[in-house]
Amino acid sequence: MAGIRIESVGVCSKQRRKKRSSIDLATRAANECLKESVYEKGDIELLINTGVYRDEFITEPAIATIIQKAVKINPATHGDKGKKTLAFDILNGGIGFMNGCHVAGTMIKSGRFKTALVLTGEIENNAETKNGELLGYAELGAAIILDRSQNPGTGFGKFLFKTFHDHIDSYISHLAQDRGETYIHYKKEDNLEERYLACIPATVEDLLCKEGLQLGDIDIILPPQISSDFIAELSRRIGVARDKLVDLTELYPDPFTATMALTFKYSKENNLIKRGDKILFINVGSGIQIGCAIYYC
Incomplete structure (x- = not known):
């Protein structure tokens, strides 16, 4: 890519x-x-x-x-x-x-x-x-x-998407009705965030291997913005300094599908990324699915 x-x-x-x-x-x-x-x-x-x-x-x-x-x-x-x-x-x-x-x-x-x-x-x-x-x-x-x-040498590198079927029921949702009103009914397992955290490291390692990089080559990580505690624990699980992971959780609730664009825009506007930097994007989704991508600035 x-x-x-x-x-x-x-x-x-x-x-x-x-x-x-x-x-x-x-x-x-x-x-x-x-x-x-x-x-x-x-x-x-x-x-x-x-x-x-x-x-x-x-x-x-x-x-x-x-x-x-x-x-x-x-x-x-x-x-x-x-x-x-x-x-x-x-x-x-x-x-x-x-x-x-x-x-x-x-x-x-x-x-x-x-x-x-x-x-x-x-x-x-x-x-x-x-x-x-x-x-x-x-x-x-x-x-x-x-x-x-x-x-040359700038833009997206490899993407990697992995699905962990053992956790497929960790987050389920469907439409429901009550007295003519339609709403979303959902159920999240109490340990959903823990399951995300358990699945991310191996996915990141696999992507870096395919791209020919080491984790130390990454200059900044744009992770899921689920919570500040989630980001802190993620930094510990993958063995990266906390300040390498962008955290916007004091500014926004979980941006969900907007996370990738929001964290990139914030990082660029606040001079957190510069020419020559390598970015690691990490996203999570129900399934459980983990998505990662490398970006060369």
């Missing part, structure tokens, strides 16, 4: 609508991302949405197509022979955004696409119901534009 870079990043935490809307958050994040980019809206050839908790539990049409129209990125009409943008959703829990980056990068490397916009928007669906507990995720929109790096 070397040669696919993060060209720009946009994050949005404020909504314009009174009613919660993941589409509004993702749309505004996309616009913020485009403001930071050298590309115009019409230059975006691929759009991938990875948000899980969306307006009114919409599954079809793809939320990506709704956002595409809202942002006015080559909105195609029947018989239109102008520029077109391929838009679709990838839904895979907390690691969906990383999946989206991997897929987008592969499609750019195929030569069929030059640019990709990967985005997400998450809301607390249960916040406006009388039933169901809050999931505890930050209501955020996040977006990144990917393209080919002009500098």
Whole structure:
């Protein structure tokens, strides 16, 4: 995947609508991302949405197509022979955004696409119901534009995704209804975070081996933002100094699918990363799934 870079990043935490809307958050994040980019809206050839908790539990049409129209990125009409943008959703829990980056990068490397916009928007669906507990995720929109790096040796290295089926029931959720009201019912095992922590080290080690790196070669780690205690314990489990792991938990609840974009943007704006640095992204998701990626600045 070397040669696919993060060209720009946009994050949005404020909504314009009174009613919660993941589409509004993702749309505004996309616009913020485009403001930071050298590309115009019409230059975006691929759009991938990875948000899980969306307006009114919409599954079809793809939320990506709704956002595409809202942002006015080559909105195609029947018989239109102008520029077109391929838009679709990838839904895979907390690691969906990383999946989206991997897929987008592969499609750019195929030569069929030059640019990709990967985005997400998450809301607390249960916040406006009388039933169901809050999931505890930050209501955020996040977006990144990917393209080919002009500098050799920069951009994404390898990605690695692993699923640990023994823990498949550690986090389950489904829609439920009560007196005409739809809400999300979910169940997390008490030791879910411990199970994440048990699965991460071997996945990180495997990725580094495939990339030909040692953990000491990594300059900064952008981990899941589940809690400060989780990040501290992760640093101990993988044997890395605590200050190498970015911690934004005092600023946001768990950003969930927005974690990758949010931590990268924060690190860049606060001069935590510099040219030549190597970044290790780590994401977790139900399944249990662990996703990791190397990025060369």
